[in-house]
Amino acid sequence: MSPAKIRYKGISFEHNPKSLSVSGDCSVRVDNTLFGTQVSANRGRKNRVIRGKGVFLGEGCLDKYTELSRIQKKKDSGILSLPDIEPFYAYFTSLELVCDKTPDYVEYVFEFTEDMSKSGNAHTSYSYVCADGESLWDAAYKHGVDIDELVRINPQIRFINDNLVGKKVRIC
8 A cells, every 4th residue: 555644633643554444344143043053243333443653754754653652542543534434433443663762764554443333334424514714624624524524525615715614624
């Protein structure tokens, strides 16, 4: 996979992911019948788990890792944007330093787990109603979502600087 940005709670993983895996499956129940056959039933999709490896490079990389660690310690979920996957709510469940910290290189592994209590069993969208004076820029800033992503998923908004009072903006 070529490097692409991951975004979560206002943090943009600039040089990441170095590697990324998204796993998800469904729960299937298998019951035996009286006649020796089996009946299967799909019980629904399980939470997706996202694992990856990333790096921070250059001056200030230790500060970037510290900020990432601070966000990982928070207990609430946030919107996770991954390359080529529709954004969804997730918990930042794990962060581990996997190399010696140096002033210009930090390598780490991470894990996110989907928050299906907000995402539901299907990909449901999350929208925000703008207050007076708010533009698409304000919505992007408030929700920690890249402005380019908001422009892409809100084609009905022609100008990103327009006052969107009372208008619904799709966040994910």
